[in-house]
Amino acid sequence: MSRFLFSLLIIILPVSAHSQLPAVKASKQWINSEGSNILSDFAEILKIPNHASDSVNISKNAVQLDQMFSKRGFDMQVLELPGAPPVVYGERLVAGATRTLCFYVHYDGQPVDPEQWVNPPFDPVMYDKALFQDGKRIEYPKKNEPIDPNWRIYARSTGDDKAPLIALSAALDALENSNIDLTSNIKLFFDGEEESSSPNLVDYLETYSDLFDDISVWLLCDGSVFQTGAPQLKFGGRGVTSMEITVYGASRPLHSGHYSNWAPVPGQMLARLLTSMKAEDGSILIEGYYDSVEPISDFEKQQISKIPNIDEFLKKDLGLVQTEGNGQSVFEQLLLPTLTVRGLSSGNVGSRARNIIPSTATATLGLRLVKGNDPEAMLDLIEAHIKNEGWQVVYEDPDHETRLKYPKIIKVKRNKNGYPAGKGSMDDPQILPVINAVKAYTGDKLVLLPSSGGSNKMYYVIYNMLKKPAISVNIANFDNNQHAADENITIGSLWYGIELYSVLLTMPQGPEILIDK
């Protein structure tokens, strides 16, 4: 988030919320007395490098988490599959509980380029405010020293996704300290390769299915709060796939003097094809593209209408006067499938540009999918459109014989790893208690997003394979620099996480009627 937007929003919205729930009181009390210890414990977790490919350090992380939750009454197992980072699994059964919640957190992080960081990425350091606010480095607080929730810790995985680990452990300690019972069986699923697309996730879920069969609701802790800083719950994510298309001119790059005006120009042909796919207002012109979209429920429509409209803020922040979608809000637009030119390439630009007619031009198209859209079927629609525009579709570079057969040849490379949206209904009987409990804590500023605009394989796997609901219970500040250099978390976000998780750990059993339904 830019300084501009940040400074606007920090005034409008408090960093965390208040409530008189016993769990929240217990958490606040625990934070007051143990805050400095929580922060120094967090620093210990952050010191261990955690790229999924770094098996030595990944194991150290797993051992640390195993110990951390063993201490807190969990039966822990470090699950393994050949060649995969371990999944750290834990369970704590609660007498009389009829529901099992599973907290999904990933302990691996994005790769780092230390050159780009102000401080070394695995040396967690405290700042009095954000670097972009000209924050100064400060010492970690000592016992009983006051702690400002605007302070930030900078290190890889502070926000994405180690904060939930310390928040959850502190929430458990806070409840223990105040003798407040948990109301659900709790399971832990700590993924060690999320930032590498969790290639072994399904394998783990299948191999160890006995451990996961009885989970009622998955709570996904990965991610940040709403753009304005408001608390949010998300109940699904969009599907995703992509297609790369390459159009062909002559079989080799040609001298632009000797052949232009005569030889086909791939960049020009590609531009024409892309133009045929989308109108200037952003509506997609591919036949049937919107046909399979499943309508959302009235309850969800109602919730969307309550989401703060941040379009004008975003436009100012992003330097935009005009948007796609004829004035629909960014959140309304998340309910439709997308088609985005995420990359273009032909010849060279800039100082490497040469006076040639390139022999190919390539575009890569990104698709986000909503419930109802099948990834393969959506790619089929695009292919059908391309054929309808007179192109001969091939799946390998065309040989000379093929080139001499067709006037317009295009190679289509379909993403084989796409997946559909994963999304439940917000009025699912397992979901309503979560909404109720969190709303009792946050009040009306809670944002309920039927689906994230982004894609998270977990939603897809949980809804479509495990047939269970998944809810994102995000805690990180929106400007946590997730995936980038100088990743950070505000102390206020950590405190919010502790309170939120204590609420989830102690929420009532039944699906009572939602206050504002």
Added chain:
Amino acid sequence: MSRFLFSLLIIILPVSAHSQLPAVKASKQWINSEGSNILSDFAEILKIPNHASDSVNISKNAVQLDQMFSKRGFDMQVLELPGAPPVVYGERLVAGATRTLCFYVHYDGQPVDPEQWVNPPFDPVMYDKALFQDGKRIEYPKKNEPIDPNWRIYARSTGDDKAPLIALSAALDALENSNIDLTSNIKLFFDGEEESSSPNLVDYLETYSDLFDDISVWLLCDGSVFQTGAPQLKFGGRGVTSMEITVYGASRPLHSGHYSNWAPVPGQMLARLLTSMKAEDGSILIEGYYDSVEPISDFEKQQISKIPNIDEFLKKDLGLVQTEGNGQSVFEQLLLPTLTVRGLSSGNVGSRARNIIPSTATATLGLRLVKGNDPEAMLDLIEAHIKNEGWQVVYEDPDHETRLKYPKIIKVKRNKNGYPAGKGSMDDPQILPVINAVKAYTGDKLVLLPSSGGSNKMYYVIYNMLKKPAISVNIANFDNNQHAADENITIGSLWYGIELYSVLLTMPQGPEILIDK
């Protein structure tokens, strides 16, 4: 040229031509007796590396050329300007001559990447045929051993542009040996930085203008013969310029899940703009783009109609079914200005593609210009078109304030080094004798091209600044791999060069009526 096209053409067209002109007879006789020496002398020239930035070796080349033509009766001067490779200049005055011909050759070469070469680029080696014909390396011939004109020498600058140096020196020797007088004063202009775009050329011509004022006709020796292998003369070249355009979306790349369908997609916007510039048949839709084209003369039209139609050969060779221009031949299309997408870039494609909305998309447009087109005026027309499509044109990256003012922003970067076409009339009284003389040597297979499709600053400078005619008298084989690895020349091309230059050195004075005018 591909194996396919080459094998077709080598049967159709002889490598060189025959004639009973005394100069040609003298050349053939000289080649017969001295061929092996000519080749070993050529090898000596090729051994000296010659990139314009390599000042030590560039000087060695200059010294060698100075000596080579001093021996042949030329008053030589190595002209110098600070920081520039020298121009090797020479003159040989002929009693009674009323015309001064200047041979323009460049002795510098393209940079080399030895990794890409079969043999080291400055170790000239002989092959019995082309590498692509599975040629085998052979020894240089000894005195009086038969020499096959299909043999090739591989080394940097064999074709581009050291062959004319050895051909010209051998032609002078051949005429001397047969006591045939030259019919014109001869000047030499050997450029040392042509492959670096001759940045000091105009400066040299101005600084040493006394040496160049009396030149009647410039003979440009750079380049290859006609695509079919037929001899050709060219009387001009197209102008050239370019424009790079960059369109802007949000001020930073955005997560495609959270913002697509709402944030503008630069690649899509650029595609729409490019599509508005050119119709599917290749005709340029920019208003006024063809208005300034100067019509060509009837004589030139007649010559163009005689150029062998090689479209079907080219299409087969290049793997094309369809071409731009509604069936006009490639040579007819050279008479029009072009607009070519020579490069496209936005985000990434292939394995580096990411699920983002890139913040910019860039296209670079190459323009070739014909006589009548002013480079600045043509770029103005494109800019006017862009504005007409609703774009706000800027010349620097837009700042935040600018971004918040205009819905569609485009940065235009105009090439400041473009230049207009340089082209004379083929019936110019200084040009006709050259056509006549060469035709008397080659017969009817001579191709007369009013203008090259490519651009050569020399044409522009000579026609527009010096106001003199310039004629390309090319000798290299078409498949000489000019600028690339494994550059080569056929021995037949060298022999053709000797004969051609002997004809030019001895052509009659007057502009007699052209046989077929």
